[in-house]
Every structure is written in C-alpha cells, then in structure tokens.
Amino acid sequence: xxxxxxxxxxxxxxxxxxxxxxxxxxxxxxxxxxxxxxxxxxxxxxxxxxxxxxxxxxxxxxxxxxxxxxxxxxxxxxxxxxxxxxxxxxxxxxxxxxxxxxxxxxxxxxxxxxxxxxxxxxxxxxxxxxxxxxxxxxxxxxxxxxxxxxxxxxxxxxxxxxxxxxxxxxxxxxxxxxxxxxxxxxxxxxxxxxxxxxxxxxxxxxxxxxxxxxxxxxxxxxxxxxxxxxxxxxxxxxxxxxxxxxxxxxxxxxxxxxxxxxxxxxxxxxxxxxxxxxxxxxxxxxxxxxxxxxxxxxxxxxxxxxxxxxxxxxxxxxxx
Amino acid sequence: xxxxxxxxxxxxxxxxxxxxxxxxxxxxxxxxxxxxxxxxxxxxxxxxxxxxxxxxxxxxxxxxxxxxxxxxxxxxxxxxxxxxxxxxxxxxxxxxxxxxxxxxxxxxxxxxxxxxxxxxxxxxxxxxxxxxxxxxxxxxxxxxxxxxxxxxxxxxxxxxxxxxxxxxxxxxxxxxxxxxxxxxxxxxxxxxxxxxxxxxxxxxxxxxxxxxxxxxxxxxxxxxxxxxxxxxxxxxxxxxxxxxxxxxxxxxxxxxxxxxxxxxxxxxxxxxxxxxxxxxxxxxxxxxxxxxxxxxxxxxxxxxxxxxxxxxxxxxxxxxxxxxxxxxxxxxxxxxxxxxxx
Numbered sequence: 127x128x129x130x131x132x133x134x135x136x137x138x139x140x141x142x143x144x145x146x147x148x149x150x151x152x153x154x155x156x157x158x159x160x161x162x163x164x165x166x167x168x169x170x171x172x173x174x175x176x177x178x179x180x181x182x183x184x185x186x187x188x189x190x191x192x193x194x195x196x197x198x199x200x201x202x203x204x205x206x207x208x209x210x211x212x213x214x215x216x217x218x219x220x221x222x223x224x225x226x227x228x229x230x231x232x233x234x235x236x237x238x239x240x241x242x243x244x245x246x247x248x249x250x251x252x253x254x255x256x257x258x259x260x261x262x263x264x265x266x267x268x269x270x271x272x273x274x275x276x277x278x279x280x281x282x283x284x285x286x287x288x289x290x291x292x293x294x295x296x297x298x299x300x301x302x303x304x305x306x307x308x309x310x311x312x313x314x315x316x317x318x319x320x321x322x323x324x325x326x327x328x329x330x331x332x333x334x335x336x337x338x339x340x341x342x343x344x345x346x347x348x349x350x351x352x353x354x355x356x357x358x359x360x361x362x363x364x365x366x367x368x369x370x371x372x373x374x375x376x377x378x379x380x381x382x383x384x385x386x387x388x389x390x391x392x393x394x395x396x397x398x399x400x401x402x403x404x405x406x407x408x409x410x411x412x413x414x415x416x417x418x419x420x421x422x423x424x425x426x427x428x429x430x431x432x433x434x435x436x437x438x439x440x441x442x443x444x445x446x
Numbered sequence: 447x448x449x450x451x452x453x454x455x456x457x458x459x460x461x462x463x464x465x466x467x468x469x470x471x472x473x474x475x476x477x478x479x480x481x482x483x484x485x486x487x488x489x490x491x492x493x494x495x496x497x498x499x500x501x502x503x504x505x506x507x508x509x510x511x512x513x514x515x516x517x518x519x520x521x522x523x524x525x526x527x528x529x530x531x532x533x534x535x536x537x538x539x540x541x542x543x544x545x546x547x548x549x550x551x552x553x554x555x556x557x558x559x560x561x562x563x564x565x566x567x568x569x570x571x572x573x574x575x576x577x578x579x580x581x582x583x584x585x586x587x588x589x590x591x592x593x594x595x596x597x598x599x600x601x602x603x604x605x606x607x608x609x610x611x612x613x614x615x616x617x618x619x620x621x622x623x624x625x626x627x628x629x630x631x632x633x634x635x636x637x638x639x640x641x642x643x644x645x646x647x648x649x650x651x652x653x654x655x656x657x658x659x660x661x662x663x664x665x666x667x668x669x670x671x672x673x674x675x676x677x678x679x680x681x682x683x684x685x686x687x688x689x690x691x692x693x694x695x696x697x698x699x700x701x702x703x704x705x706x707x708x709x710x711x712x713x714x715x716x717x718x719x720x721x722x723x724x725x726x727x728x729x730x731x732x733x734x735x736x737x738x739x740x741x742x743x744x745x746x747x748x749x750x751x752x753x754x755x756x757x758x759x760x761x762x763x764x765x766x767x768x769x770x771x772x773x774x775x776x777x778x779x780x781x782x783x784x785x786x787x788x
Contacts, residue, residue, distance in 0.1 A: 187578070237769040240719045242523075242578075246706055247761045254754025261751060374586065383579050416593035416697075423587025430575055430583075 130389075133380025133433055137395045140378075140425070144402045152409045158285025160405065165291035168401035170195065170353040171368060172394055173294050175375040176301040177345025179393045182376050183305075184338040185318040185385030186234065186241035190248035191346045192368035194223060196361070197252040198350025203264035203360025212270045216351040220344060227343020231336035249369070256362035263361040266354060274355050290352050297348060301390040304341070314338055319386030374422065375400055378429055399425065464767050465714050465731045468760070472738050479746045493621045496741065504737035505629045506684040508730050510704055511711035512636055513680025515729040518712050520673045521653040521721025522570060522577035527681040527708060529588025530562045531701030534685025536595035539606055539695035543599040548610035555689075556682045562588070563678020567671035585705070592697035604695040615690035625687050632683060636676070637726050646724060649673060653721030707736055714764050735764075 149156035174191045181188045198219040205215035230248060234241050279287040287295075305311040313334045316324040325331055354360055373383075379396030381388025403421055407413045476483045476496075486495035510527050517524045534555045541551040562584060569580035596604055617624040640646030651659040652669045660666045681701075688700055713719070714735050715728030739760055743753045766772055 236775075237766060237772045239765050239769055240713075242719060243709070243713050243765060244762075246710065247758050247765065249706070250754045250761070251758035254752065254756075254758060257751035258755060370582070370586065373582070377579060377582075383576050414593065416590040416597075419590025420587045420594070423583045423590070426579070426583050426586065427569075430579055431573065434573065434575065 130387075133429075134389050134392045134395075136429070136432055137378060137380050137392050137399070140429075141395045141399050141402065144399060144406070148402065148406045148409065151406070155409060158281040158283035160285075162281055162285035162287055162291065164398060164401050164405060165294065166288035166356075167405075168397050169288075169290040169294035170349040170356065170365075171371050171375060171400070172397035173297050173352060174346050174349035174368060175372040175379075175393045175397050176297055176390060177342040177349075178369075178372045179301070179376050179379070179381055179388060179390050180305070180314055180338050180345075181241075181342040182373070182381055182383055183318045183385060183388045184314045184335070185321065186335075186338065187245065187373070187383070188339070188342045188346070189242065189245040189369050190230075190252055191342075191349075191372050192365045192370075193249045193252035193256070194226075194343065194346035195350040195353055195365035195368060196256045196363065197259075198223065198347050199354035199357075199360035199364050200256045200259045200264065200362050201360070202351060202354045203266045204259055206266050206268055207264065212266065212268050212274075212355065216355075219351055220347045223343035223345075223347025223350070224340045225343075227346075228336045228340035230343070231339030232332075234339065235332050235335040253362075253366075260360070260362055263359050265359050267358075271355055271358050275358070290356050293348075293352055297345065298390065298394055301345075305390045310334065310337060315386055317385075371397075371400060374426060377426060380429075380433065382433065462716075462728060462731075464764065465716065465728055465735055467767075468714070468764050469731065469735050469738060472735065472742055472760075476738075476742045476745070479742075483745070488621070491621060492618050492623075496745065498623070500734065500738050500741050501626060502623045503741065504733045505625050506687050506701075507704060507707050507711060507737065508733035509629055509632055509680050509684045509687070510701075511708040511715075511729045511733045512633060512726060513677035514705075514708040515712045515715070515717055515724050515726060516636070516640070516649060517577070517673045517677045518709070518717050518719060519649045519653045519721060519724035520670050521656070521719075522670065522673060523581065523709065523719065524566060524674065524677045524681075525578065525581040525705050526562060526566060526584035526588055527677065527684070528701040528704045529585050529592070530559055530678060530681035531685035531688055531704065532589050532592040532695075532697045533562060533595065534558050534682050535689035535695040535700045536592040536697055538611070538686065538689050539604055540595050540599050542606045542608055548608055551608075552610075552614075552686060555686050556679060559678045559680075559682020559685065560675055561678070562681070563675040564671075566678065567674030570674060571667040571670040589697050592695070592700075596695055596697060605693050607693060608690070611686070611690035612693075615687045628683070628687065632680065633726065633730065636680075640724060640726060645669075645672070649724060650722050653723070655722075707733070710761060711736055713768075714761070716768065 145156070154160075174195065178188055178191060202212070202215045202219055205218070206212050230244060233239055233244055274289050277289045279292065281287055305314070313324070313329045316327065316329050317331060317334055321331065353365060357364075375397035376388070376393050377383065377396065378399050379389070379392030379394070381392060400422065404418055407415070407418050480496070483496050486493055486497060488494065514524055514527065537558045538551055538555045541554050546554070566581050566584060569575045569583070570577050613624060614628065615625050619627055640649070648659070648664050648669045651662065651664055652666045656666045684704070685701065689695065692700070711732035712729050714732035715725050717723060717725055717729065739757055740753065743756050744750065748756070
C-alpha cells in the first residue's frame with residue numbers, strides 16, 4: 127500500500143520545490159513570516175477544500191462551496207449587527223451548513239439527482255440568498271473579532287501562526303481522524319470506490335451520502351465563518367468561484383475525482399501550492415494574474431498525468 | 447387518484463412534456479404579470495417584443511448548450527466553454543487590430559474554438575483523463591491565455607468596430623435578428639449530423655457504454671474527440687456572437703458561468719449527465735426556459751436580487767419533476783395501497 131502515499135509525496139515535493147525556488151528568487155522569502163501568512167491567507171480555502179475532499183472521495187462533487195462561504199459571511203454580519211455574539215452567530219451558521227448539506231445529500235440519494243446539478247442549483251440559491259440579505263458589504267464590529275484577529279502563536283523567526291491558521295490546522299486534524307479512524311470514513315471510501323459493492327457489503331448508502339454532504343456543508347460554513355472573521359465583514363459577492371479553487375486544491379492534493387482514492391492531508395498541500403503560486407506572483411510584481419491562471423492550469427495537468435500513471439498501474443494490478 | 451399515479455409513474459415516453467410544461471408555466475405567469483408580454487410590434491422594420499428578446503438573448507447559451515449536449519451524450523462534460531469564449535474574443539480583437547479581413551478573423555476565431563476542443567478531446571480521448579478534470583484545466587487557464595493573447599496587440603484598447611461582426615450578432619435580416627439565423631443554421635447542421643448520419647448513433651453508443659461500443663467496432667476515442675471538437679466549435683460561434691455584441695475583448699467576464707447555464711439547459715431538456723442520449727431540440731428548449739425565466743424576473747418588477755433564488759427554485763422544481771425515483775415514490779403515495787405496486 128505504499129502506492130497510496132505516492133501522490134501525497136509528489137504534492138509535498140512540488141510544494142517544497144516551489145517554496146525553495148521562491149526563496150532562490152526573492153530575499154526574505156524563506157521565512158516563517160511568509161509561511162505563516164500563507165497558512166492564514168489560505169485558511170478558508172483549505173478548510174472548504176477539506177470538506178470537498180470527503181465529497182469527492184465519496185464520488186460526488188460540491189459546486190456550492192463559494193456561495194456557502196458568501197452566504198454564511200453575510201448572515202453572520204447581519205446577526206452580529208442585531209446584537210448576536212459572533213461565536214453564537216458562527217455556531218448557528220455552521221449548524222445551518224451541516225443541515226443544508228444533509229438535505230442536499232438526501233436529495234442526491236433519494237431522488238437520484240446528480241450531485242453536479244443539485245449543487246449547481248445550490249450555488250445559485252445561496253448566492254441569491256446573499257443578495258436578499260444584503261446588497262452591500264456589512265462590517266462585523268465586535269470586540270471578539272478584534273481579539274480573534276489579534277490572537278496568534280509566535281513561531282521561531284519573525285513569523286506567527288494566526289488564529290485562522292490554527293482553526294484550519296484543527297479542522298485538518300479533525301478531517302484526518304474522521305477519514306481514517308472512523309467507520310464513517312471507511313464507508314466514504316467504500317461508496318466512492320464502488321457503490322454497488324459497498325451496498326452489497328451493507329454500507330448504509332443513504333446515511334453515508336447525507337453525512338458526507340453534511341460534513342461538506344459543515345466545512346464550507348466553517349470556512350465562511352473564518353473568512354468573515356478574517357475580513358471582519360460580510361460581502362454578498364465574497365468567495366465567488368472558490369469552489370473551483372477548492373476542487374483544484376483537492377486534485378493537486380492527490381485525490382481522484384472518480385472517487386475512492388485520496389488523502390485529506392494532501393488537500394492541505396494542494397491548497398498551499400495554490401497559495402504559494404499567488405504569493406510568488408505578488409513578490410515578483412511584474413507577473414500578471416494571467417500567469418497565475420496559466421501556471422495553475424499547467425500544474426493541474428502535470429499532476430493529473432502523474433496520478434494517471436501511478437493509479438493506472440495500481441488499477442491494472444488490482445483488475446488482473 | 448390511481449390515474450394520477452399512473453401519469454406520474456410513467457412519463458418516460460413523453461419527455462418533452464416537462465420542459466414544455468415549465469416553459470408554458472413561466473409564459474403563463476408572464477402573461478398575467480406583464481400586460482403586453484406577447485405583443486410583437488414592428489419597429490423601424492424589425493420585429494420587436496419580449497418574446498423576440500428572449501430568443502435573441504438565449505441564442506449564445508443555446509449554441510453552447512448544443513455542443514454541450516453532444517459532449518454530455520458521450521458521458522462527458524465541457525467546463526471550458528466560458529474560457530473558450532474569452533479566448534475567441536481575444537483572438538477576434540487581436541486579428542482585427544492586426545488589420546486582417548473580417549472573414550479571416552472569423553475563421554481564426556472558429557479555429558481557436560476548434561483548437562480548444564481538440565485540446566480537451568485529446569486529454570479525454572487519448573489520455574483517458576476524466577472529462578470534468580480535463581476540461582477544468584482549460585477552464586482555469588483559458589482566461590489567462592485570453593489575457594496573454596490580448597497582450598499581443600498591446601492590450602491597451604481591447605475595443606473594436608467591425609460592420610461585419612456587428613451584422614453577424616446585432617444586425618437584422620428579414621425583420622428578425624441575424625443571430626437567430628446563425629443559431630438556426632448551427633442547429634440544422636448539428637441535427638443533420640446527429641440524426642441523418644451514423645455520428646449521432648455512435649455518440650449515444652459511446653455514452654451508453656464505451657467498452658461495448660468499442661467491442662462493436664466503434665472507435666470510441668475518435669467519437670469522443672469529435673464530440674469535444676463540436677463543443678469547441680459551438681463555443682467558438684457563441685464567442686463570436688458575444689464578442690461582436692460587446693465590441694470588446696473581456697477575458698475576465700466574457701461568457702462567465704455560461705458553462706453552468708449550458709449544462710442546466712441540457713439537463714432541463716431531459717439529458718442525463720450519465721450520457722447515452724442527445725436531445726438537440728429539447729436542449730434549445732432548456733436554454734429558452736432559462737432565458738425566459740431571467741427575462742420574466744427582470745420584467746415582473748421583482749427586485750433583481752431575487753433573480754438567482756427564483757432561478758434556483760425553478761431549476762429545483764424541474765429537477766424534482768424529472769426525478770424518476772421521486773415520481774415512483776409519489777405515484778405509490780397517490781395510488782391505493784396494494785394496487786399501486788408495479
């Protein structure tokens with residue numbers, strides 16, 4: 127089963143190579159300050175991508191991540207302006223995300239609606255709901271938000287681990303435990319690998335599908351809460367298109383979109399690679415966003431081809 | 447009640463019923479909410495009215511959706527069509543700035559669409575990459591490529607004027623918008639290709655079961671490649687119409703989210719993402735449902751911020767109506783216990 131870790135090794139290698147080449151190009155790049163910023167700036171994408179990892183391992187897809195983040199932020203800002211404590215508002219929104227995801231999971235399994243289409247409808251629904259709550263950016267003003275922004279763990283060197291990065295790492299640890307140390311996690315891999323066999327082996331398909339999308343909704347909503355706290359505002363257009371970044375992070379992390387294969391840890395590095403590319407482009411100054419898009423595309427291609435070779439040989443061995 | 451159960455249980459034969467019903471419902475609501483919705487007047491020698499406007503605005507999405515229907519028929523998906531539209535826009539602007547004759551510029555734009563289709567097709571057919579990932583690559587990088595093409599002529603002034611392109615997109619022919627003739631031509635050609643040659647049969651065979659089709663002697667790889675070429679070309683045509691309409695190359699937002707509307711159009715038209723079926727006419731109907739809905743919301747005086755929510759709810763209702771499993775469940779609930787079980 128060493129093959130299982132090959133894609134992860136490739137992802138970590140690319141991350142290290144990118145980080146070191148950034149260090150070779152720019153002064154002060156190889157520092158805990160840059161690393162800490164990288165973790166903090168991309169925390170919400172990585173949190174959302176952890177949820178997407180479960181959904182994708184189960185053989186599904188979730189296109190409503192960006193809209194969920196935007197919706198959670200706007201409603202949270204609204205609730206706080208009504209006098210709610212940000213933590214209470216955040217908890218309510220996370221509960222909403224999980225329940226919403228569970229309903230989506232029920233629709234997918236009970237009504238046999240394709241995940242791509244139903245979560246696409248969810249993308250429109252939640253983004254539209256954002257506009258119904260507010261058309262403008264709403265600031266979140268509360269002592270807790272300032273405290274959250276100020277709280278940090280110093281790292282050796284000048285760097286520090288911001289609170290959002292800490293939440294992200296905790297969410298990651300939770301994801302790893304769920305994926306690899308619970309029966310639910312095993313079921314997710316089972317229905318993603320081969321739904322028919324999973325059903326025959328007695329895996330509860332309905333419950334697992336509902337829980338997968340509930341978990342996806344939970345992580346998307348958590349990402350929304352972190353994003354709202356990090357930016358101290360709710361903006362109805364926030365995080366448009368983040369679902370694609372999340373899916374790209376999952377793919378770069380070595381998870382197969384066919385389902386059944388992947389590691390939650392890989393998603394962390396996949397997300398960090400995406401963040402690193404934009405950091406390098408920021409440092410350079412002469413490169414444009416056009417380059418960021420093309421580089422991400424090329425990286426995706428290289429990764430998918432590498433995975434095809436690794437997994438192709440694995441599948442071949444298993445099939446024969 | 448038992449008859450209602452039977453209708454709900456077996457509508458497979460008349461699959462045009464559901465999208466037509468949706469369109470009729472939306473139009474009926476429009477007729478009530480907006481007086482004069484169905485009037486078509488002649489203004490300055492052109493037909494003018496809400497219905498014409500719906501078809502006019504639906505055309506670019508419908509053309510993209512036709513290509514998408516073919517790709518989805520092979521059990522594939524093409525997420526890159528929006529990016530292809532951006533690339534075509536950049537190519538048109540670049541070549542016009544270089545002073546090429548308009549016909550050559552049109553050829554270059556369509557060639558760019560075909561090239562994008564070829565790229566997607568090679569990734570899917572030759573390298574066996576899952577369609578959603580294969581086309582995600584061009585979707586992510588395509589707008590970057592369009593920005594780079596814009597740099598070829600300096601990129602400082604991405605607007606252009608061209609009578610030829612204006613005539614293709616916003617001009618009129620025999621009282622009707624000229625782009626409707628372009629769309630009808632594309633539909634007719636594609637329909638002939640799908641229904642009067644073996645190509646359509648091959649597409650549905652490959653989508654239904656690629657391995658079986660391969661064993662039956664169909665070159666599944668070539669058929670898949672051809673499907674992505676068709677989709678790329680359709681996106682190219684749509685890119686020409688959209689770019690000519692705005693007179694500018696806009697890599698960031700040209701055709702943004704059109705892939706989602708196109709996929710929705712195919713699904714509303716009864717196409718399944720599981721492949722094996724291509725319904726060209728119903729796909730156009732699906733695109734009309736989406737555009738009709740958008741136009742209705744704008745005209746009905748509902749605040750525009752409700753647009754997306756209403757769209758999502760209607761799409762959900764159409765999806766639930768089409769869900770065979772839900773219909774079976776409801777049919778069972780409606781018919782008397784014991785008698786309704788098949």
